Amino acid sequence: MANPSAVCNGHLHHHHHQKQNNILKSGIYKKNGITKGMKKNGVSNGTLHKKTITEHFEQAPMYVAVLTFLGFGVGTIFGYLRDFMRAWGLEKRNVAAEREQQKDFVPLYQDFENFYTRNLYMRIRDNWNRPICSVPGPQFDLMERVTDDYNWTFRFTGRTIKNVINMGSYNYLGFAETDVNALKTVTIELQKYGTGICSTRQEMGTLDKHVELEKLVAKFLGVEDAMVFGMGFATNSMNIPALVGKGCLILSDELNHTSLVLGARLSGATIRIFKHNNMQSLEKLLRDAIIYGQPRSRRAWRKILILVEGIYSMEGSIVRLPEIVSLKKKYKAYLYLDEAHSIGAVGATGRGVVEYFGMSPDDVDVLMGTFTKSFGAAGGYIAGKKDLVDFLRTHSHSAVYATSMCPPVAEQIIRAMKCLMGLDGTTQGLQRVRQLGKNTRYFRRRLHEMGFIIYGNDDSPVVPLLLYMPGKIGAFARRMLEKNIGVVVVGFPATPITESRARFCVSAAHTREMLDTRGLKADVSGLFHSRCSSQRTKIW
Amino acid sequence: MDIKHVKDYIYWLYYQYLLITCSYVLEPWERSMFHTITVTVFAMVVYTAYVFVPIHVRLAFEFFSQIFGSQPESTVSI
Numbered sequence: 002m003a004n005p006s007a008v009c010n011g012h013l014h015h016h017h018h019q020k021q022n023n024i025l026k027s028g029i030y031k032k033n034g035i036t037k038g039m040k041k042n043g044v045s046n047g048t049l050h051k052k053t054i055t056e057h058f059e060q061a062p063m064y065v066a067v068l069t070f071l072g073f074g075v076g077t078i079f080g081y082l083r084d085f086m087r088a089w090g091l092e093k094r095n096v097a098a099e100r101e102q103q104k105d106f107v108p109l110y111q112d113f114e115n116f117y118t119r120n121l122y123m124r125i126r127d128n129w130n131r132p133i134c135s136v137p138g139p140q141f142d143l144m145e146r147v148t149d150d151y152n153w154t155f156r157f158t159g160r161t162i163k164n165v166i167n168m169g170s171y172n173y174l175g176f177a178e179t180d181v182n183a184l185k186t187v188t189i190e191l192q193k194y195g196t197g198i199c200s201t202r203q204e205m206g207t208l209d210k211h212v213e214l215e216k217l218v219a220k221f222l223g224v225e226d227a228m229v230f231g232m233g234f235a236t237n238s239m240n241i242p243a244l245v246g247k248g249c250l251i252l253s254d255e256l257n258h259t260s261l262v263l264g265a266r267l268s269g270a271t272i273r274i275f276k277h278n279n280m281q282s283l284e285k286l287l288r289d290a291i292i293y294g295q296p297r298s299r300r301a302w303r304k305i306l307i308l309v310e311g312i313y314s315m316e317g318s319i320v321r322l323p324e325i326v327s328l329k330k331k332y333k334a335y336l337y338l339d340e341a342h343s344i345g346a347v348g349a350t351g352r353g354v355v356e357y358f359g360m361s362p363d364d365v366d367v368l369m370g371t372f373t374k375s376f377g378a379a380g381g382y383i384a385g386k387k388d389l390v391d392f393l394r395t396h397s398h399s400a401v402y403a404t405s406m407c408p409p410v411a412e413q414i415i416r417a418m419k420c421l422m423g424l425d426g427t428t429q430g431l432q433r434v435r436q437l438g439k440n441t442r443y444f445r446r447r448l449h450e451m452g453f454i455i456y457g458n459d460d461s462p463v464v465p466l467l468l469y470m471p472g473k474i475g476a477f478a479r480r481m482l483e484k485n486i487g488v489v490v491v492g493f494p495a496t497p498i499t500e501s502r503a504r505f506c507v508s509a510a511h512t513r514e515m516l517d518t519r520g521l522k523a524d525v526s527g528l529f530h531s532r533c534s535s536q537r538t539k540i541w
Numbered sequence: 542m543d544i545k546h547v548k549d550y551i552y553w554l555y556y557q558y559l560l561i562t563c564s565y566v567l568e569p570w571e572r573s574m575f576h577t578i579t580v581t582v583f584a585m586v587v588y589t590a591y592v593f594v595p596i597h598v599r600l601a602f603e604f605f606s607q608i609f610g611s612q613p614e615s616t617v618s619i
Contacts, residue, residue, distance in 0.1 A: 072563030079571055124566040151568055472563040 056318055056458045065469050069499045072471045080120030084112070095153045117493065125475030126152040128490055134161055136179045137170040139510040143487065165482070166515050168505045169489035173346040173462050174433045175510030176377030176417045187412045194408035202394070206405035214411045217418050218382050222352060223362045226391070227384035229414075230399045231406045233341060233371030234260040236381030239399040241308075241337070242268040243392075244367070249304040250290050252283060252334070256316060261308050261339060270306075271296070277316070280324045283307070287332040305334035311343030311354040311370075315496060315504070317457020317465050319347065322354050326364045337367040345375025346462050351421050351434040357460070372410075376417040380406045437462060437509040444507050444516050456502070464505040465491075474501050 086092040096119060097110050127148060135142040143162040146155045170177065178184075190210070200206035211229060218227040230236045241264030245251060249270040253261060255277040265272050273290070275282040287305070294301050307329060309320045320338070329336050340353045348356035353370065355362050362368060367389065371381040383393060394400055421430035441462045448455050454467040468477055471492065478490045481503075492501035507516075559565040564575045 068561050072561065075563045075575070076566065079567060079575075082571075121566070124568075470561060470563065472560040472565040476560055476565050 057454075058316075058318075058456055059454050061454060061467065061469060066499055069469045069471070073498070076121050076471055080116060083120060084116070095150075121471065123152050125478075127155070128475055128478035131487070136177055137167055137172060138177050138179075139167055139172070139175065139508055139512070139515060140164045141167050141170075141487070143482075162482075162485070165485050165487045166511075167487055167508070169487055170508070171342065171374035171506055172377065172508045172510065173342075173375045173437055173506070174351070174377075174417070174421070174430075175508055176375065176413075176420075178377070178510075183416070184413075186416050187409050190412040191409040196407050196409060198405050198407055200404065201402060202400040202405045208405075208408060208411075210408045210411040210415075211405060214406075214415055215382075217415055219384060221418050221422060222355075222368060222384050224368060224384045225387040226389075227382050228390050228393055228397075228400075229372075229380055229382045229406055229411070230397075231380050231404055232399075233373050233379070233381035235399050235403055236369060236371065236383060237261050237339065238264040238267060239403065240369075240383055240393060240397050241265055241306075243396045243398065244268075244337075245270045245304055245306050248295065248300075248302065249306065250302040251306050251308060252286055252290075253308040254278070254310065254313075254320075256313050257308055257310060258314070258339065258341070261310070265308065277313070278318055278321055280321060280328065283325070284328055287328060287334060291332060305332070307334055307336050309336070309338055311338060311340035312347065312458075312461050312463060314342050314463055315465060315491065315502075317455075317461045317463040319343070319357070319458040319461055320354060322358045322360060322365075326360065330364075335366040336364075337369065338365045340368065340370040341381075342374055342463060343461075344370040345421065345434075346437060347460055349434075350431060351375070372414045376414050378410045378413040378417070380410060380414070433509040437507065440507045440509065440511055440513075440516060443513070444505070447516070462507040464507060465502040466505065467500060467502050469499060469501060471501065477503055 083092065087094050087096075096112075096115070099106070099109050103109070127146070132144045132146070133141045134144050141164075143165050145158045145160045145162055147158055148155050194208070194210070198206045198208070202211075214229055215227045218229065219225060230239075237258070237260035241251075241261070245265075245268045247269045249268070251265045251268070251270045251272045253265055253272055253274055255274055273286050275286050290302055290305055293299065307325060309325060312319055322338075325336060328334075338354070343357075344353040345351045347354060350356065353368075355365060355368070362384075366385060368384040369381065370384075372378040373380070383390065416425070419425045420427070421434070423430055438460070441460065441464075445455060445459060445464060448464065448466065456465045456467065457463065468474055468490070474490050474492050478488060481488045488503050488505065490501070490503045496502060562575075562579070564572050567575060
């Protein structure tokens with residue numbers, strides 16, 4: 002049986018396929034409910050998903066929700082108290098205010114809108130925007146800063162905190178590194194091209210590096226053509242308006258990223274939201290759209306576009322791609338898949354959710370992704386059929402107005418992608434993908450054993466740990482920093498108000514000791530009493 | 542050693558209280574205000590319970606026993 006990822010004498014034997022159809026899933030981290038034989042041609046079980054999707058979205062016990070609201074209540078009461086004191090001059094005002102002469106004008110700063118920011122966020126603000134002063138690899142250095150007036154201003158002490166374990170960077174494959182050998186080609190390109198492009202793609206900004214990169218991206222994903230842009234957020238927000246317009250319908254997931262939402266709103270199309278990863282909701286919307294058409298004129302929609310993400314970064318859940326593709330084929334809609342977090346991070350050889358489910362990339366109409374997360378660079382791409390990409394080359398706002406990607410960054414992506422595909426002659430890329438899978442499973446298992454509530458799919462390297470109570474958000478981040486671990490905590494408004502969380506991003510560059518250090522701090526977990534999960538038994 | 546365990550445990554309980562009631566994020570003077578109010582309310586609850594609960598329990602017990610186990614304690618005795 003042909004094994005496409007066979008390793009022989011340290012060199013990767015690569016069978017070049019027209020399509021990535023015969024993908025053998027390595028047995029390390031996949032749970033196949035059905036044993037399937039290896040097929041030479043065609044996609045095996047392509048339409049039905051062949052593994053049981055294990056996703057957890059456990060609800061917390063009732064007392065946790067009650068205590069969360071209690072905590073927010075206390076915060077709100079004290080917020081009103083402080084606002085009252087500020088309004089009556091009993092306390093110094095640190096927020097922006099108009100000048101005396103403008104007091105009777107239309108108010109410039111609406112005081113109540115920022116109530117939450119002023120009174121809750123400010124108190125724990127030292128956990129965000131921490132400046133780091135080294136490469137964000139598996140460990141980094143932090144600049145120490147203190148505050149004298151409860152987070153209204155900061156000052157740097159001048160010291161740096163060294164070797165903080167990095168659990169917050171999207172460094173899934175560990176390509177954010179400063180090793181001289183690894184960056185040799187990047188240095189050469191930097192000396193050859195410099196850093197500035199000073200032009201847009203349509204004017205003078207298309208370099209041979211971009212052409213090379215686009216060909217490589219197309220080959221990596223198994224599609225006809227690709228186009229790269231300088232910024233990942235701009236890829237979404239500038240290209241969706243080029244693809245859809247007035248008279249089109251966008252069906253977007255509840256928890257889509259801001260870039261997708263912004264792009265959808267800018268396009269002027271009608272937007273309808275379906276519940277997160279809920280296929281019944283999506284199907285109902287599709288049926289209603291086709292039966293009833295546009296709102297008043299009852300005409301058929303010009304286009305129906307479904308916007309989903311590969312891995313949702315706040316939940317850690319993976320999209321149900323096979324079901325969406327079957328729905329899309331049935332109702333003749335288009336699919337736009339944003340693989341910002343999943344490209345490089347899931348899939349047997351790191352090719353994203355399309356490979357993870359064993360599907361063909363032809364099923365997805367528009368494949369979008371970013372290079373910021375797994376490739377250690379910056380920028381985004383859109384890939385698909387040649388007609389689509391040619392259309393975008395002329396009609397995308399980003400191509401017309403935005404500066405193109407700079408050459409050293411393009412070279413970094415090229416070298417990372419070549420490493421991942423094995424074209425540089427080593428197996429390092431595949432090792433990284435496997436290591437990430439191992440780390441993910443280990444980390445999730447340990448956290449689950451300790452009884453925390455973790456959201457998301459078992460295979461996703463984004464691990465949100467639920468904290469719930471507002472007091473714990475700040476305390477958790479500070480405590481972790483004291484123990485030399487840097488984490489990202491998220492609260493309202495990025496998450497629902499009762500579900501604040503700490504989000505860990507597992508990396509291939511983490512060693513087991515690093516994960517143990519984090520996972521083993523029993524005193525921390527005991528200290529936080531977040532262990533409210535009722536599923537304490539080992540599932541794996 | 543034992544004293545240390547007890548002290549650690551008490552500190553842990555205090556920390557949990559701070560986290561749960563979100564008084565961890567408050568400034569020291571706000572925290573003292575909050576503690577004062579909480580302790581006052583809690584003391585009042587305890588005192589009320591201490592004073593009134595036994596009496597209420599006894600009355601309720603008598604009321605229910607009159608309904609259910611009512612040996613006719615009539616005034617006419619034999």
